[in-house]
Amino acid sequence: MKQKVVVIYSGGMDSFTVLHRAIEEGFEVYALSFNYGQRHQRELEYARRVCEQLALPHLITDITAINVLLQGSSLTSDDIDVAEGHYSADNMKSTVVPNRNMILLSLAVGYAVSIGADQVFYGAHSGDHTIYPDCRPEFVHAMNDVTRIANFEAVEIVSPFLEQNKIDILRWGLERGLNYADTWTCYNGRERACGKCGSCVERLEAFEHNRTTDPLPYE
Template sequence: MSETKKAVIILSGGLDSTTCMGFAKEAGYELYPITFDYGQRHRIELEKSQQVADFYSVSDRYKVIKLDFLRGIGGNALTDDSIAVPTATGIEQKDAEEAGNDIPVTYVPGRNFMFLAIATSFAEAVGAEAIYIGVNALDYSGYPDCRPDFIAKVQEAMALATKVGVEGKPITIETPLISLSKADIVREGMRMGVPYELTTSCYNGKEEACGECDSCMLRLKGFKEAGHKDPIPYAI
């Protein structure tokens, strides 16, 4: 009998990362979720991540890593309380290519770079062969650390910086959502039975999602286009 293969999943408690959990499970991996407490204003996602880990019965392997210094650095709407979370306007009409040229104030400098570096350490320590991350190149936000060329370069660095890499068995970065629309992500998640009722996407971090920030609007648009009702409560 072959040894069970393992994957680390960077889990935020949101729609995308939870869908990645579904993809990793479907691929036959033993799941090792890792969540980052980086001083984000939407701290409810830490609670949601735990609930998702419970749902997949992997709480014994679930890790929460504190990166408090990101709040001290600030400079973005997710860790700096002096910067307001922007309200989405006209996403329905917004051209994705044009929007991708603008990097919004919700971009946290270096976040995915750090997440992947730490996830690599976790993966090598537990003997995981893959890291799943819910980056999406079609996302209107245009975050530079969600693009395929970024992932490719990090993959190269991982191969050079790890024992398993130099031994010829590098850890791979899996990005199953990279070319999917939000509607496609929802459809895939519904097919796999992903527990979207346990997730949150709201940047404001309330028990009820605001329904007005960029992340909420994109999520709602995805569910609408996928032909499904979003199961979480909204304040609007």
């Protein structure tokens, strides 16, 4: 019998790669997506479609009620413009959603316990360490300390690319023939990706370093 795992799956390229890595490693994957009142739903649409194609169990959980508690980020507040530029720029801190990963991981751990899974995968990577405290190794290690004692059933938080960057993540996926047209990364939810927000800039940089072209259309 395969070991069950929960994969937090946003529909972006990082979680898309993590999803496929968990599948490749032979786990029985349960995908979990969250609607927390983020700026748009494009990523969730991509997540739904991919899980349907792969015939994976997939929950999109509506937690939009917490949006009022997570203001002050350009990803949750309509009155704050999405910052443009590279993640190394200080202005990208406007994309930080307060305590997001701790909240989402806590819910995912609860789901894991309920279905008998003992691991939760999420797509933190080294490119996020500067801007996002809840993607740093010390956060992941601390969350693992907590999840070991929070329930009678210990659950491990797994971040397969924690010490690698988006370039490495994309390389791993390309080597396995993954189709990144099935992912959405842009912080803006328009018909085409903007190419200017931090998420787009980092994504395009990853494709450039891997000497290939991003299949998504850009403005």
